[in-house]
Amino acid sequence: MYQVGNLVKELSDKHGRMRESLMPILQEIVQKHNYLTDEAMVEVARELDISAAEVYGTASFYTFLDTQVKGKYVIRVCKTITCSMKGKSDIIQTLEDMLKIKIGETTTDKQFSLIETNCIGWCHKAPAILINEMPYTELTPEKVSTIIKDYMQK
Amino acid sequence: MENKGLNKVDLIFEKIEPKEVLIKAFKMSSAEIIQNMLDSGLKGRGGAGFPTGLKWKYTAAEKSSEKYIVCNADEGEPGTFKDREILERVSDKVHGGMAIAGKAIGAKMGIVYLRGEYRYMLPKLMIELDSFHKMIKEIGYDFNIEYRMGSGAYICGEESALFESIEGKRGEPRNKPPYPTVSGVFDKPTSINNVETLVTAMMIIQHGAKNFTQYGTKDSRGSKVFSVSGDTPTPGIFELELGMTVQQFVNVFGDGDTKAVQVGGASGFCVPRKKFAETIIGFEGVPTGGSMKLFNSSRSMYNLLHNYLDFFTEESCGQCTPCRVGCQQLLKGVEKVKKGEAKSTYLNELMKLADSMKIAAKCGLGQSVGNAFKSIVGNFREEIIY
Ligand SMILES: Cc1cc2nc3c(=O)[nH]c(=O)nc-3n(C[C@H](O)[C@H](O)[C@H](O)COP(=O)(O)O)c2cc1C
Ligand code: SF4
Numbered sequence A: 001m002y003q004v005g006n007l008v009k010e011l012s013d014k015h016g017r018m019r020e021s022l023m024p025i026l027q028e029i030v031q032k033h034n035y036l037t038d039e040a041m042v043e044v045a046r047e048l049d050i051s052a053a054e055v056y057g058t059a060s061f062y063t064f065l066d067t068q069v070k071g072k073y074v075i076r077v078c079k080t081i082t083c084s085m086k087g088k089s090d091i092i093q094t095l096e097d098m099l100k101i102k103i104g105e106t107t108t109d110k111q112f113s114l115i116e117t118n119c120i121g122w123c124h125k126a127p128a129i130l131i132n133e134m135p136y137t138e139l140t141p142e143k144v145s146t147i148i149k150d151y152m153q154k
Numbered sequence B: 001m002e003n004k005g006l007n008k009v010d011l012i013f014e015k016i017e018p019k020e021v022l023i024k025a026f027k028m029s030s031a032e033i034i035q036n037m038l039d040s041g042l043k044g045r046g047g048a049g050f051p052t053g054l055k056w057k058y059t060a061a062e063k064s065s066e067k068y069i070v071c072n073a074d075e076g077e078p079g080t081f082k083d084r085e086i087l088e089r090v091s092d093k094v095h096g097g098m099a100i101a102g103k104a105i106g107a108k109m110g111i112v113y114l115r116g117e118y119r120y121m122l123p124k125l126m127i128e129l130d131s132f133h134k135m136i137k138e139i140g141y142d143f144n145i146e147y148r149m150g151s152g153a154y155i156c157g158e159e160s161a162l163f164e165s166i167e168g169k170r171g172e173p174r175n176k177p178p179y180p181t182v183s184g185v186f187d188k189p190t191s192i193n194n195v196e197t198l199v200t201a202m203m204i205i206q207h208g209a210k211n212f213t214q215y216g217t218k219d220s221r222g223s224k225v226f227s228v229s230g231d232t233p234t235p236g237i238f239e240l241e242l243g244m245t246v247q248q249f250v251n252v253f254g255d256g257d258t259k260a261v262q263v264g265g266a267s268g269f270c271v272p273r274k275k276f277a278e279t280i281i282g283f284e285g286v287p288t289g290g291s292m293k294l295f296n297s298s299r300s301m302y303n304l305l306h307n308y309l310d311f312f313t314e315e316s317c318g319q320c321t322p323c324r325v326g327c328q329q330l331l332k333g334v335e336k337v338k339k340g341e342a343k344s345t346y347l348n349e350l351m352k353l354a355d356s357m358k359i360a361a362k363c364g365l366g367q368s369v370g371n372a373f374k375s376i377v378g379n380f381r382e383e384i385i386y
Helices: A007-015 A019-033 A039-047 A053-063 A082-086 A088-099 A141-153 B018-027 B030-038 B054-059 B082-106 B114-139 B159-166 B195-207 B208-214 B248-255 B301-315 B321-339 B346-360 B366-380 B381-385
Strands: A074-080 A112-117 A129-131 A135-137 B068-073 B109-114 B144-149 B190-194 B223-230 B236-241 B259-264 B269-272 B291-296
Touching: A007 A019, A007 A039, A019 A039, A019 A053, A019 B030, A019 B144, A019 B159, A039 A053, A039 B159, A074 B054, A082 A088, A082 B223, A082 B269, A082 B301, A088 A112, A088 A141, A129 A141, A129 B144, B018 B082, B018 B114, B018 B195, B030 B054, B030 B082, B030 B195, B030 B208, B030 B381, B054 B082, B054 B190, B068 B159, B068 B195, B082 B109, B082 B114, B082 B190, B082 B195, B082 B223, B109 B114, B159 B190, B190 B195, B195 B208, B248 B259, B248 B291, B259 B301, B269 B366, B301 B321, B301 B366, B301 B381, B321 B346, B321 B366, B321 B381, B346 B366, B346 B381, B366 B381
Parallel strands: A074 A112, B068 B109, B068 B190, B109 B144, B223 B291
Antiparallel strands: A074 A129, A129 A135, B223 B236, B259 B269, B259 B291
């Protein structure tokens, strides 16, 4: 759980207080804090003068606007056909072993979340994952374990 | 049928002086630009293939002080990655194409809707957009572009869902009519075009409509950027002339053992080996937004079908029953047949369901689930059953 503090006000000053400002505001909260708390959504509703249900309804539609606790680094493994054909399962196995969590879970120290996602546009360099915004492609178990070790040291 | 064979083309990534092309375009009247598009025969590169000239003509005809040109960079179709490559390599041409479209339809505002999965590109794109705005100013023209980000929803590539998303709402497709040309984003007349369409439009202004029509066939003019993946020794992005057969494509990109090619992604069609020679890639045969996935004989077509149905079940916006329930039932249905819990004739029922979805679903997502379903089940029935 994080405190939104002045963030929502700052973001509303930056993106505006119109209905169309909603997505950019929610997106930036997620960029900073990894997911949306109820408090954050209520605060956004107040700032934009719309109902909290509208904010929740919008947020819950979009897979990247998480309303459940997520770690600092969200790992999204592409599960669409080419990545599946080119070794996605080995990548997931490696990640699960390293992080000691299953798909859909977050590590207890809230550093990593591991989820599957639909096509991320790197089929020619499958298998591919996103860690927050960054794509990593042409992965092997060795490659992915080096990448995760780097993140663990951050 | 016209068959042009497989020819590489260099139009989309060709080095040009964007400023000169824009100066040329801004000297033209709106009607002249639109006529160029009509003469070129350019059809939208986002999948649906609506003639770009007509779209611009209809939007231009609307009387409104506020109009928009929206660039669809949502690129969520499985197997498509060409728009990302285009934006990475020639964003100046995307922005330029938007300005030209803006001139044609009478819009001073452009919005690029970029999928959330591509957010990592944003810092570089912002720098390039800055230079673009400076250049436009130097020319003495008034046109402004903004970027809006998606947040991981395939349906937001559908034009009206995309508008809803820009407006800060759930990405649920609207009823049509009214069409975007009349009432699009913020309920203003809008032309929405795919990334590649806009770049192609700019190249048509550069080289002339006539030059463009030498490529492709009567129904599918020009060239197109293909995203090639799957069982191929050479995956990647290739710009090819339209009008080749799947066989010609496989001869170049296959691994010698190609069993099927999925043309157009999850919402496209599966072409089996026995139909390679007779199937043209283009609007007269199998249309495609550019996704070409090759499968060799080691691959299970049941896995392919299951993967796609799983995709649609997750990505259906849930707004209309034929699609929401239909996707779930197709998925459960093939699982049951595979496990032997339902007879193989149950597939016939599922085929009918796919037909009903084509008629009854509200938007292109639900309407095209049947494309992959019917072509995979129709051609690889044994693999689905056993
Ligand atoms: C479910 C669905 C997803 C779509 N996704 C995209 C997309 O990612 N990119 C795109 O350009 N068009 C997409 N389209 C097509 C758009 O609705 C629209 O036709 C297109 O952006 C128009 O541009 P064009 O005429 O230049 O092709 C999608 C359509 C549907 C039904
Ligand atoms: S067809 Fe599917 S995606 Fe389209 S409106 Fe209906 S439920 Fe939503």
